[in-house]
Amino acid sequence: MANGNLRNMKFEDIAQKPNISKAMLKRISRYFIPYWKQTVLVLVILLLTSLLGLLPPILIQHIVDGALPSKDLRLLVTLVVASLGATVVAGLLGVLQTYLNSFISQNIVYDMKNQMYRHLQRMPLQFFSNVKQGEVITRMTSDISGIQGVFNSTVVNFANNSFILVSTFVTLLIMNWKLAILAIVIVPLFIVPTRKMGKIRWKLAKQTQEKMSDQNHIIQETLSLSGYMLMKLFTKEEKEFSSFRSINSESKRLQIRESMAGRWFMMLLTTFTSIGPMLIYLYGGYLYIQGDITVGGIISFVALLSRIYGPFGQMTNLYVDINRSIALFERIFEYFDMEPNIVDRPNAIPMNPAKPDIAFHEVGFAYQQDKQALRNITFTAKLGTMTALVGPSGAGKTTITNLIPRLYETDTGSIRIGGTDIRDMTLESLRSQIGLVTQDSYLFNGTIKDNLLYANSEATYEEMTEACKAAYIHDFIMEFPEGYDTVVGNRGIKLSGGEKQRISIARVLLKDPAIIIMDEATSSLDTVSEYYIQRAMDLLLRNKTSIVIAHRLSTIMAADNILVVQDGTIVEEGKHEQLLLNNGVYKDLHSKQFDRSRNDSERLLEA
Numbered sequence: 316m317a318n319g320n321l322r323n324m325k326f327e328d329i330a331q332k333p334n335i336s337k338a339m340l341k342r343i344s345r346y347f348i349p350y351w352k353q354t355v356l357v358l359v360i361l362l363l364t365s366l367l368g369l370l371p372p373i374l375i376q377h378i379v380d381g382a383l384p385s386k387d388l389r390l391l392v393t394l395v396v397a398s399l400g401a402t403v404v405a406g407l408l409g410v411l412q413t414y415l416n417s418f419i420s421q422n423i424v425y426d427m428k429n430q431m432y433r434h435l436q437r438m439p440l441q442f443f444s445n446v447k448q449g450e451v452i453t454r455m456t457s458d459i460s461g462i463q464g465v466f467n468s469t470v471v472n473f474a475n476n477s478f479i480l481v482s483t484f485v486t487l488l489i490m491n492w493k494l495a496i497l498a499i500v501i502v503p504l505f506i507v508p509t510r511k512m513g514k515i516r517w518k519l520a521k522q523t524q525e526k527m528s529d530q531n532h533i534i535q536e537t538l539s540l541s542g543y544m545l546m547k548l549f550t551k552e553e554k555e556f557s558s559f560r561s562i563n564s565e566s567k568r569l570q571i572r573e574s575m576a577g578r579w580f581m582m583l584l585t586t587f588t589s590i591g592p593m594l595i596y597l598y599g600g601y602l603y604i605q606g607d608i609t610v611g612g613i614i615s616f617v618a619l620l621s622r623i624y625g626p627f628g629q630m631t632n633l634y635v636d637i638n639r640s641i642a643l644f645e646r647i648f649e650y651f652d653m654e655p656n657i658v659d660r661p662n663a664i665p666m667n668p669a670k671p672d673i674a675f676h677e678v679g680f681a682y683q684q685d686k687q688a689l690r691n692i693t694f695t696a697k698l699g700t701m702t703a704l705v706g707p708s709g710a711g712k713t714t715i716t717n718l719i720p721r722l723y724e725t726d727t728g729s730i731r732i733g734g735t736d737i738r739d740m741t742l743e744s745l746r747s748q749i750g751l752v753t754q755d756s757y758l759f760n761g762t763i764k765d766n767l768l769y770a771n772s773e774a775t776y777e778e779m780t781e782a783c784k785a786a787y788i789h790d791f792i793m794e795f796p797e798g799y800d801t802v803v804g805n806r807g808i809k810l811s812g813g814e815k816q817r818i819s820i821a822r823v824l825l826k827d828p829a830i831i832i833m834d835e836a837t838s839s840l841d842t843v844s845e846y847y848i849q850r851a852m853d854l855l856l857r858n859k860t861s862i863v864i865a866h867r868l869s870t871i872m873a874a875d876n877i878l879v880v881q882d883g884t885i886v887e888e889g890k891h892e893q894l895l896l897n898n899g900v901y902k903d904l905h906s907k908q909f910d911r912s913r914n915d916s917e918r919l920l921e922a
């Protein structure tokens with residue numbers, strides 16, 4: 316999916332089983348590079364603790380065979396203190412190691428989250444319209460946070476157990492090779508079921524993860540503001556709850572199965588673990604009778620043996636943990652591999668705000684490969700003029716306007732501003748010179764002031780109130796007890812559509828860009844509100860090059876040029892009167908769409 320074609324991407328596509336390739340491991344290890352010193356230190360500590368762990372069992376032999384038979388109290392105390400000391404030092408090193416583990420993993424999570432946020436900021440709009448609700452949040456939070464367990468459950472687990480196994484086995488061999496071989500004979504009994512068990516647990520873990528993602532999806536869809544309203548208005552609470560409950564119950568069942576799958580195995584493992592010492596007592600006892608080993612030797616041997624079987628038990632989870640970790644990295648890398656396709660060209664130049672005339676030349680665009688949204692769009696919006704876009708719903712008006720700030724990239728043809736192709740301009744300069752007022756003006760959940768100053772954080776209080784007065788919203792804002800410090804609620808839910816749009820106009824006035832793109836509100840505005848918006852717009856558009864998706868007759872009458880869009884192409888162009896005389900699409904549209912608004916306007920004028 317590298318350099319992937321975003322249009323055909325299925326984000327929910329997750330590899331069934333992760334592909335543990337060399338390149339993948341290399342890519343993962345890159346995240347550890349900045350923390351290599353800490354990682355090496357962890358490995359050294361693990362090596363030290365595994366060696367220190369050998370001391371107490373070895374010292375037991377000297378206690379039983381040396382200090383006790385010779386009744387040497389001094390030696391006994393020395394050996395016990397040494398054994399105790401080894402345990403305490405290992406414990407202290409363990410504390411340091413826990414700190415380092417957490418330091419390394421939290422830093423990697425920190426780096427990845429920053430990298431992901433930066434990356435997602437650069438993704439095109441198309442990405443966010445394709446991606447499942449909640450998916451971005453899941454990847455940003457639980458997937459990346461899952462990485463913090465990776466270091467512990469894989470790197471540390473693997474290194475620690477390997478050190479313990481090797482050091483203990485070598486010690487056993489040195490002590491008595493015959494007994495060591497006997498102890499190891501039963502190891503295959505662990506290994507064979509371990510692999511099988513690992514696979515089952517991996518499958519269950521994977522299914523659980525998918526269910527969790529589905530659950531997040533439902534939560535996002537139904538407990539977000541618009542989803543919640545949809546659910547309530549269509550009285551789908553019961554239906555949504557029943558889907559949620561069924562997924563919830565499925566994930567519960569899977570999680571219980573996952574933990575039980577491990578339990579049976581652990582039971583068998585415990586049984587095997589006790590077989591080992593019994594065999595050692597039996598065969599070791601025989602060797603003792605033969606005079607080949609001491610009592611201390613047998614006790615020490617059994618104590619060391621417990622160090623071998625323990626790590627084997629833990630290694631059973633390693634297969635699952637490695638796969639789970641790789642799957643997490645895969646999901647994260649899948650996002651990183653999507654190249655943001657709208658970026659600055661190497662020699663991009665800043666836009667010249669003094670020449671904001673816009674020229675479309677044979678522009679074509681498709682959201683999906685087989686469905687052309689725009690075809691052969693050619694027009695010029697001259698400096699300081701207003702161009703109105705009219706046409707039936709779905710004709711492509713919004714699409715035309717979205718191409719100007721490069722929210723989407725044209726497939727064919729070109730758009731020039733002041734004679735320069737917008738693809739040759741820096742995105743930042745281009746977008747900073749475009750003010751967009753959409754129908755559904757987005758306000759974030761903060762104060763009115765915060766929302767306004769988002770356009771220009773340097774603006775003074777006077778500039779802000781001036782803009783709001785010009786947008787005919789100042790008096791309304793001042794009616795709130797907290798004035799500009801009133802919190803607007805999620806997406807500005809506490810304000811009406813008209814009020815939001817006027818705040819949005821004030822915001823653009825504060826930004827003071829050279830080009831204005833406006834999508835007039837179609838409905839939900841009363842006549843008075845419409846009147847104020849009209850007045851606000853007049854000010855906003857004065858001396859600016861503007862493109863307005865027009866739904867109101869008054870806007871159309873004021874427009875310098877009207878483009879009639881139908882089925883993704885411009886079918887007529889001209890001024891209002893001229894177009895009416897054409898007796899074509901515009902005339903039709905006009906009689907259907909604008910008669911009502913004309914009546915309204917006339918009524919208002921009379922009033």
Ligand SMILES: Nc1ncnc2c1ncn2[C@@H]1O[C@H](COP(=O)(O)OP(=O)(O)OP(=O)(O)O)[C@@H](O)[C@H]1O
Pocket residue numbers: 444682683688706707708709710711712713714715
């Ligand atoms: N993000 C998208 N992904 C895929 N197709 C889209 C997307 N946005 C719009 N379309 C499709 O592109 C076509 C043009 O849509 P557009 O929103 O530009 O129309 P419009 O003229 O602005 O309509 P309206 O007046 O209803 O807002 C429509 O067929 C629409 O379904």
